[in-house]
Amino acid sequence: MRLRIERSQDPTNEEREAILAPLRTYNAAQAGLAKPEPVALLVRDDNGEILGGLYGRVFYQWLFIELLSVPEEGRGLGLGSKLMQMAEELAQENECVGIWLDTFSFQAPEFYKKLGYSEFGQIVDYPPGDKRHFFQKRLIHPL
Helix, strand or coil, X not given: CCCCCCCCCCCCHHHHHHHHHHHHHXXXXXXXXXXXXXXXXXXXXXXXXXXXXXXXXXECCXXXXXXXXXXXXXXXXXXXXXXXXXXXHHHHHCXXXXXXXXXXCCCCHHHHHHCCCEEEEEEECCCCCCEEEEEEEECCCCX
């Protein structure tokens, strides 16, 4: 069989899934079958409109927080800390080992440090002139 590489000018979800399928098969063989479970905590106004919240997924017994957004009118009121506390409770309910997330230097790295998260990596100049920080908080500590 001959293999070749071609560039997809406008990648489709079908192409992504074709690349992902063998990776999922390999990962399942190495680490066991796992299905990401999405989680969301929504911040709504009096009209029920979603103004922010937290979105993530539980995968391989870790909660990955993909998005955290506190509406402008909710900042400084402890809303972000409450969302993170609720995320920890959710992670514990799901018997997660820990929680991980990433943030930019112009967003909230100090906020996560105050909540007990430890930085385990960063990418300098992403975007140029700033950094992307990676944080984790273990909920179950190794023996």
